Amino acid sequence: MNEKRKKGSIGKILLWAILIIMAVIQIFPLIWLVDFSLCSSNEMFTSGLLVIPERIRWDNYVIAFRDGNVMHYLLNSIIINVLAVIIVIFISMMAAFACTRMHWKLRSFVMTLMLLGMMIPIHATLLPNYKIYNYFHITDTIWALLIPYVAFSLPQALFLMTGFLASIPKELEEAAVIDGCGVYRVVFQVIMPLLKPSISTVAIMTFLNNWNEFMMASTYLSTPKWKTLPFSVLEFTGQYSSNYAVQFAVMALSAAPAVIVYIVLNKHITKGVAMGAVKG
Amino acid sequence: MNKRVLALLMTGVMLAGVLTGCGGSSAGSNQSASNTEASADGEVTLKVFSNLPDRKNGQGLVEQMIIDDYMAENPNVKIEVEALDEEAYKTKFKAYAMDGMPDVVSIWGQPSFLDEVLDAGVLAELNEDDYKDYGFIAGSLEGFKKDGKLYGLPRNTDVQLIYYNQKMFDDNGWSVPTTYDELLKLVGDIKAAGIAPIAMDGGDGWPMATFLTDIMVKVAGTDYAKSVSDSVAAGNFDTPEFKQSVEVLKQLVDAGAFQTGYDAQDYGTAMNLFTNGQAAMFAMGSWECSMAKNEDIPEDIRTNIRAFTFPVIVGGKGGANDIAAWNGGGYAVAADSAVKDEAIKFLNYMYQPDKLSKYGWENGVGMSAQDQTSYLTGDETELQLSVMDMVKNATSVSGTPINDCGPATFKTVMESEIQGVSNGSESIDDFIKAIGEACK
Numbered sequence: 102m103n104e105k106r107k108k109g110s111i112g113k114i115l116l117w118a119i120l121i122i123m124a125v126i127q128i129f130p131l132i133w134l135v136d137f138s139l140c141s142s143n144e145m146f147t148s149g150l151l152v153i154p155e156r157i158r159w160d161n162y163v164i165a166f167r168d169g170n171v172m173h174y175l176l177n178s179i180i181i182n183v184l185a186v187i188i189v190i191f192i193s194m195m196a197a198f199a200c201t202r203m204h205w206k207l208r209s210f211v212m213t214l215m216l217l218g219m220m221i222p223i224h225a226t227l228l229p230n231y232k233i234y235n236y237f238h239i240t241d242t243i244w245a246l247l248i249p250y251v252a253f254s255l256p257q258a259l260f261l262m263t264g265f266l267a268s269i270p271k272e273l274e275e276a277a278v279i280d281g282c283g284v285y286r287v288v289f290q291v292i293m294p295l296l297k298p299s300i301s302t303v304a305i306m307t308f309l310n311n312w313n314e315f316m317m318a319s320t321y322l323s324t325p326k327w328k329t330l331p332f333s334v335l336e337f338t339g340q341y342s343s344n345y346a347v348q349f350a351v352m353a354l355s356a357a358p359a360v361i362v363y364i365v366l367n368k369h370i371t372k373g374v375a376m377g378a379v380k381g
Numbered sequence: 382m383n384k385r386v387l388a389l390l391m392t393g394v395m396l397a398g399v400l401t402g403c404g405g406s407s408a409g410s411n412q413s414a415s416n417t418e419a420s421a422d423g424e425v426t427l428k429v430f431s432n433l434p435d436r437k438n439g440q441g442l443v444e445q446m447i448i449d450d451y452m453a454e455n456p457n458v459k460i461e462v463e464a465l466d467e468e469a470y471k472t473k474f475k476a477y478a479m480d481g482m483p484d485v486v487s488i489w490g491q492p493s494f495l496d497e498v499l500d501a502g503v504l505a506e507l508n509e510d511d512y513k514d515y516g517f518i519a520g521s522l523e524g525f526k527k528d529g530k531l532y533g534l535p536r537n538t539d540v541q542l543i544y545y546n547q548k549m550f551d552d553n554g555w556s557v558p559t560t561y562d563e564l565l566k567l568v569g570d571i572k573a574a575g576i577a578p579i580a581m582d583g584g585d586g587w588p589m590a591t592f593l594t595d596i597m598v599k600v601a602g603t604d605y606a607k608s609v610s611d612s613v614a615a616g617n618f619d620t621p622e623f624k625q626s627v628e629v630l631k632q633l634v635d636a637g638a639f640q641t642g643y644d645a646q647d648y649g650t651a652m653n654l655f656t657n658g659q660a661a662m663f664a665m666g667s668w669e670c671s672m673a674k675n676e677d678i679p680e681d682i683r684t685n686i687r688a689f690t691f692p693v694i695v696g697g698k699g700g701a702n703d704i705a706a707w708n709g710g711g712y713a714v715a716a717d718s719a720v721k722d723e724a725i726k727f728l729n730y731m732y733q734p735d736k737l738s739k740y741g742w743e744n745g746v747g748m749s750a751q752d753q754t755s756y757l758t759g760d761e762t763e764l765q766l767s768v769m770d771m772v773k774n775a776t777s778v779s780g781t782p783i784n785d786c787g788p789a790t791f792k793t794v795m796e797s798e799i800q801g802v803s804n805g806s807e808s809i810d811d812f813i814k815a816i817g818e819a820c821k
Contacts, residue, residue, distance in 0.1 A: 141677065142649075232479055235480045319473060320473050335466055335469075336434055337434075338435055339441070344438070345649060
């Protein structure tokens with residue numbers, strides 16, 4: 102009896118140790134980011150993992166706000182990302198329902214077509230898309246970012262949604278239909294609440310994927326009107342060397358919303374991924 | 382039943398897509414029209430596409446100052462700047478080359494960049510005679526020409542230098558090497574004192590390539606440019622002068638001339654080794670002369686920075702006054718700009734001697750490609766003056782650094798493989814073969 106407990110406690114200590122080490126490794130980049138954002142550019146290059154700054158330089162953040170256009174770009178980032186997340190959830194949920202629960206001739210074809218999008222590398226589409234957007238005069242508008250952001254997030258979202266949807270018993274819908282629900286009420290009032298874990302997973306993935314995206318944004322946008330947060334970092338990039346300390350401050354500012362979103366939705370994400378994976 | 386609902390839904394989605402698409406397009410076209418064309422009341426909008434995203438410091442500040450001046454003097458002109466850093470700039474430049482090139486753009490007067498651009502015909506031809514009185518340094522326009530026609534103007538003169546810490550040299554009884562053998566000995570002495578001899582940004586590739594250019598100038602002398610362009614044309618770098626230059630580089634690495642881990646460290650790291658006094662020398666271009674004015678650098682180091690060029694190699698054709706210098710970056714005007722006349726007017730305005738040259742000199746961003754002697758303010762640092770003398774006393778100037786002499790693939794291969802050949806993971810013969818292949 103006693104021995105058993107001992108064994109258990111050793112195992113527990115080991116487990117805790119490993120988990121703590123993992124947690125430290127995971128959280129270290131964030132600590133490092135904040136640490137470097139508070140010291141001067143020169144202190145950054147002294148040896149040692151973390152720097153204890155001579156004096157804490159909040160002015161890095163002040164400069165970031167003043168010269169980096171942070172507020173404007175942050176607002177743009179939030180608008181574009183929130184819209185992208187909503188559109189992706191909306192389309193992927195309806196498409197998943199249509200492709201798994203409804204019976205029509207082309208459903209597996211449409212599904213494959215949409216999932217095929219996962220195989221297209223983003224960089225290959227950069228120049229052709231630019232040409233197409235230019236033809237339709239939508240470069241430098243919000244559409245130039247929304248369209249690709251939604252398009253590139255959709256396949257993954259659809260994949261997760263269909264996997265999760267398969268685990269929801271059909272009988273629920275049958276009952277709803279018997280009670281007099283139409284298709285839309287079935288989707289939005291019966292299925293949607295049940296899909297909550299999967300919706301938050303999709304939300305988090307879409308958000309994190311697009312929050313730091315720069316390549317497409319830099320190609321499709323030219324005026325500051327719709328520029329997103331990653332452009333703020335650029336404002337401090339010199340021709341040969343950069344103001345690293347302020348760049349760290351900007352990066353800390355742009356990492357913050359992503360971290361917050363993750364913490365808020367974190368409860369659901371693990372559940373969503375796991376359930377979708379098994380029942381897929 | 383299901384089918385019909387679905388069809389309806391799909392139609393709805395498609396219709397919505399079409400509608401929003403149209404809405405976006407009409408708004409967009411209005412915008413672009415107002416951006417590029419001169420409207421009735423003489424308002425002109427110039428779009429400037431720049432590779433200098435930091436508008437508050439250095440060259441970016443100089444550019445912005447001139448733009449502000451121009452807008453103040455010409456109230457009917459509005460200048461919109463779009464700035465990206467070098468990599469993103471080059472990607473977007475390709476997109477713009479297909480469609481909608483901004484009116485005034487940053488360019489590089491080097492074959493690796495300019496050849497493709499001129500073949501695409503996106504840059505406007507400039508009249509060379511207009512620039513006779515602008516005081517451009519002899520030969521500085523050559524990189525911006527094709528078939529005798531001028532397509533752009535150079536912004537800077539860059540010189541490849543080895544900066545050193547005068548105080549550290551004096552304290553230890555070291556002296557500036559005048560021959561390669563002295564340099565090798567100096568490297569040994571500095572190493573023995575426990576200091577890194579030369580801080581090198583080996584992580585980026587290009588600083589080592591420009592360093593190699595300086596070596597080759599000392600090996601091949603005035604034949605440098607011809608030798609390199611012949612090699613690029615033939616796709617064969619197996620020439621005695623090139624091979625010897627690479628061997629010299631390798632020898633220096635083997636002697637421990639660069640700091641430990643130089644091939645993985647970037648610009649800022651290398652520079653900070655030098656400015657913190659952990660390295661005695663720093664190999665970089667003349668644009669870093671502003672170090673002498675940088676308040677962030679400790680004063681006893683800042684005021685003691687001096688520079689020399691790569692020492693003479695015994696048996697080499699290059700003398701001490703044959704220097705590795707070039708006029709890389711510059712500006713051009715788009716060929717299909719709707720406001721071409723205004724764009725050229727603005728370009729010429731930038732190059733008025735009291736703009737780029739004067740502002741650049743006053744802000745310590747390096748030397749312009751024009752005659753600057755009339756702008757000496759009297760409080761130049763000794764470093765600035767000595768580098769200016771180097772250019773003034775030069776018997777020959779190399780032109781384009783070696784990595785920028787060939788097509789874009791050559792540049793990429795050269796800059797990535799030069800790490801391998803310097804740290805010994807690739808043999809010199811393999812290196813020569815690889816960069817030769819990249820020219821074909």
